[in-house]
Amino acid sequence: xTYLQICDKFRAAGxxxxxxxxxxxxxxxxxxxxxxxxxxxxxxxxxxxxxAAVERRAAREPLQYLLxxxxxxxxxxxVSPDCLIPRSDTEILVEEAIRRLPPNAVFADLCTxxxxxxISTLAERPDTRAVAVEKFAPTxxxxxxxxxxxxxxxxxxxxxxxxxxxxxxxxxxxxxAILSNPPYIRRDVLSSLAPELEKEPRAxxxxxxxxxxxxxxxxxxxxxxxxxxxxxxxxxxxxxxEALRELGEQAGFLRYALLRDYGGCDRVVCLAR
Numbered sequence: 458x459t460y461l462q463i464c465d466k467f468r469a470a471g472x473x474x475x476x477x478x479x480x481x482x483x484x485x486x487x488x489x490x491x492x493x494x495x496x497x498x499x500x501x502x503x504x505x506x507x508x509a510a511v512e513r514r515a516a517r518e519p520l521q522y523l524l525x526x527x528x529x530x531x532x533x534x535x536v537s538p539d540c541l542i543p544r545s546d547t548e549i550l551v552e553e554a555i556r557r558l559p560p561n562a563v564f565a566d567l568c569t570x571x572x573x574x575x576i577s578t579l580a581e582r583p584d585t586r587a588v589a590v591e592k593f594a595p596t597x598x599x600x601x602x603x604x605x606x607x608x609x610x611x612x613x614x615x616x617x618x619x620x621x622x623x624x625x626x627x628x629x630x631x632x633x634a635i636l637s638n639p640p641y642i643r644r645d646v647l648s649s650l651a652p653e654l655e656k657e658p659r660a661x662x663x664x665x666x667x668x669x670x671x672x673x674x675x676x677x678x679x680x681x682x683x684x685x686x687x688x689x690x691x692x693x694x695x696x697x698x699e700a701l702r703e704l705g706e707q708a709g710f711l712r713y714a715l716l717r718d719y720g721g722c723d724r725v726v727c728l729a730r
Contacts, residue, residue: 460498463511470515478520482510485524517652530577532607539595541661543573546718547638550692550725553716554578554636557688557727558585562633565590565682567620567675570661572600572613574636579609588614588632590625592660620671623678631687635679638692639671640664669700676708676728688712688729695722702726 467475480491486507510523521527521542529543562585566575569589591597597615604610618625641664702713710728718724
């Protein structure tokens with residue numbers, strides 16, 4: 458199959474950026490750099506693994522799962538259908554955590570998924586330690602593999618726990634910050650998402666009827682684990698900033714800061730006492 462044929466197949470499947478996807482798959486499965494791919498568009502590639510990946514991508518399986526890894530911040534992460542795919546907008550939260558954490562900080566990352574928030578923060582702040590909480594054992598195992606791969610395993614504790622129930626953090630433990638990119642999509646709009654999102658774990662997307670159920674639980678159960686000058690950093694949906702400000706006030710967190718992502722949308726909220 459040629460580069461041109463792959464691009465045509467992806468366009469017919471409704472995939473935006475068909476050329477980009479085709480180039481990355483050819484580079485990954487055939488070891489051909491993207492400049493060569495573009496320079497010889499009619500070259501025929503006979504790799505069975507490539508052909509299988511093309512069919513899966515045309516069926517709208519996420520490119521990241523086909524490649525098995527994806528860059529995030531300055532690190533690279535193993536990804537699979539066990540985790541939400543790391544996205545560049547989440548880097549805003551990591552940058553703010555790196556900036557705000559005090560020296561020698563200890564923080565928690567809730568709903569850790571691939572571990573990208575905790576691991577990238579630890580990698581950029583070698584004076585810090587963290588606990589990563591995840592509900593599902595296969596996902597937590599993936600996060601711990603990513604910690605090992607990125608050289609921070611000795612500073613990251615993995616913990617199985619459901620943030621919708623108290624006890625997801627060790628009794629008596631206290632943290633300088635609690636970070637989280639929890640599920641925050643309203644349940645009634647899940648069916649209208651892009652086909653690729655349907656392939657990502659629903660549990661990492663479904664934020665309940667109003668998209669706020671995880672924020673409420675984290676504020677309720679996590680507040681007791683924050684040190685006096687501690688703070689929450691949440692990734693949020695584009696229309697949830699005011700709701701998070703109100704939830705924070707109700708929980709006694711009157712200091713509020715909002716950051717926007719690279720597209721100008723509300724993306725990260727910081728709450729502190």
